[in-house]
Amino acid sequence: MSVRESIADLVARYAWAYDTRNWDALVECFTPDASLSLRVAGGDLAGPFRGHAEIMRLMRDSAAAQDDRRRHVCTNLVVDLSGPDTATARSYLTLISVRGEHLEVVTTGTYTDEVVQTGGVWRLRARHIELDLPADGRRPR
Numbered sequence: 001m002s003v004r005e006s007i008a009d010l011v012a013r014y015a016w017a018y019d020t021r022n023w024d025a026l027v028e029c030f031t032p033d034a035s036l037s038l039r040v041a042g043g044d045l046a047g048p049f050r051g052h053a054e055i056m057r058l059m060r061d062s063a064a065a066q067d068d069r070r071r072h073v074c075t076n077l078v079v080d081l082s083g084p085d086t087a088t089a090r091s092y093l094t095l096i097s098v099r100g101e102h103l104e105v106v107t108t109g110t111y112t113d114e115v116v117q118t119g120g121v122w123r124l125r126a127r128h129i130e131l132d133l134p135a136d137g138r139r140p141r
Contacts, residue, residue, distance in 0.1 A: 003122075004079045007089050007115055010122045015072035021063060027052050031116060031123045038129045048126075069098040074111065085117040095135055107133040 001009070010029060017026035030036075036055050037047035049055050073094040081087045093109045114126040 003081065003087065004077075006117075006122045007079050007087060008077050010115060010124065011074045011077060011089065011091055011111070011113070014124070015074050018059060018063070019070055019072055023056060023060065026059060027056055029124055030055060030127075031118065031125045034123070034125055034127070036124075036127045036129070038131070040131045040134050067099070070106075071096040071098065087115050087122075089113040089115055093129070093131075095131075107131050107135045 013025065014029045017023075017029065030052060032052055033050070034052070034055060035048040035050045036058065037045055037049070039045050047058075049058050073096060074091045075094070077089060077091040079087050079089050089111070090113070091111050093107075093111055095106045095108070097104045097106045109129060109131040112128045112130075113124055115122050116125045117123075
């Protein structure tokens, strides 16, 4: 598998693990010292959340607050290698909510990732999420 394919697989594994609530698979997407930050609609920065415990607490709390099923669709992946085992990856996010028989695009956004290869596996060392709208259904006024 090429470097780009491996990083695309990492981005997809993250989305799949969150959407299926497979917390063991999700934590494996991050290095132990990883950080995650988030900004919604140009507002204040949330985070950075550091390490597995903080990141997973954020993920679990976010999932617990949802009364729908989410589908994170990641597209337009751009990978820039900065070394043999390091890269920056950027992609678009389209977040879809499934509630009953209804689908709704909740928000769009971007992921900006620092990824590293350790032990032959690519993982997220830093992820920054920029959401264009809140993902909780509330629209900015």
